Amino acid sequence: MRNAGLLDISDADFARFRSFLFETAGIALGDNKKALVSGRLMKRLNQLNCSSYGEYFALLGRPDSSAEAQMVVDLLTTNETYFFREMAHFDFLRAQAEQARQQRHALRVWSAACASGEEPYSIAMTLDETQKGLPWQILASDISSRMLARCRSGHYPESRASHTPPHYRQAYCLRGTGPHEGTLLVDKSLRQRVDFQQINLNRPLPAGLGEFDVIFLRNVMIYFNGDTKRQVVQRLLLQLRRGGFMMVGHSETLAEHGADLEIVAPSIYRKR
Numbered sequence: 569m570r571n572a573g574l575l576d577i578s579d580a581d582f583a584r585f586r587s588f589l590f591e592t593a594g595i596a597l598g599d600n601k602k603a604l605v606s607g608r609l610m611k612r613l614n615q616l617n618c619s620s621y622g623e624y625f626a627l628l629g630r631p632d633s634s635a636e637a638q639m640v641v642d643l644l645t646t647n648e649t650y651f652f653r654e655m656a657h658f659d660f661l662r663a664q665a666e667q668a669r670q671q672r673h674a675l676r677v678w679s680a681a682c683a684s685g686e687e688p689y690s691i692a693m694t695l696d697e698t699q700k701g702l703p704w705q706i707l708a709s710d711i712s713s714r715m716l717a718r719c720r721s722g723h724y725p726e727s728r729a730s731h732t733p734p735h736y737r738q739a740y741c742l743r744g745t746g747p748h749e750g751t752l753l754v755d756k757s758l759r760q761r762v763d764f765q766q767i768n769l770n771r772p773l774p775a776g777l778g779e780f781d782v783i784f785l786r787n788v789m790i791y792f793n794g795d796t797k798r799q800v801v802q803r804l805l806l807q808l809r810r811g812g813f814m815m816v817g818h819s820e821t822l823a824e825h826g827a828d829l830e831i832v833a834p835s836i837y838r839k840r
Contacts, residue, residue, distance in 0.1 A: 577606040581621040594770030594796040608643045642714040650728040651686045665698035674702040678780045681788035682708040685719030688762050693736045709767035722754035769800045779809040787817035808839045
């Protein structure tokens with residue numbers, strides 16, 4: 569068996585994987601991502617005893633390749649995050665949730681591209697505190713089946729919770745001991761309130777999602793080109809109720825959708 573770690577990915581094979589990821593997930597990898605692609609796929613080549621990246625790519629063309637294609641997407645789209653990233657968004661959500669509680673309105677929130685799950689669990693902690701007793705709902709979606717498995721486990725390195733308010737950690741997280749020292753587990757009652765689904769934002773959305781009061785679409789559009797970004801945003805806007813809010817990462821903007829959205833705070837938009 570040749571060690572794929574000693575192999576370089578050719579420009580042609582890199583181009584093939586870039587095209588595959590764009591066609592499958594709408595993600596446009598830059599020219600500087602060659603090392604990322606080879607590094608993340610290297611172990612998989614070894615596992616399958618492939619002698620080159622070209623040989624591995626050929627596997628994706630087989631009729632029974634759907635599981636392997638999902639593996640490639642999983643390996644190339646994995647992103648790490650942490651609880652309560654960009655705290656201003658959760659302060660805003662808390663204010664909206666408290667106002668909705670006074671009206672006995674249970675919020676529906678979608679965490680799109682939820683990665684390893686820290687975002688939807690941060691949303692869940694916020695809603696459980698501010699809307700306790702109301703049937704609030706959270707949909708959390710990602711394209712990666714491997715990430716969704718991590719989400720459902722609710723098990724994380726303790727370092728991911730360094731930005732979490734102490735009273736939330738006490739109320740909703742179990743601290744690991746013994747062999748699990750240095751980790752935390754999100755309380756089961758909270759895990760059960762989040763609906764995790766595999767959704768590709770670059771494809772027509774599943775029927776029956778309904779309307780949401782808030783959609784988190786953070787730190788994902790930076791991977792899309794202009795056309796894909798517009799298509800994804802328009803898809804999600806159809807699921808956002810009038811007067812609802814869409815949140816994006818601080819390095820992202822929805823300014824080009826001005827006819828449908830108005831900015832109410834940095835990286836927070838309201839649907840007109």
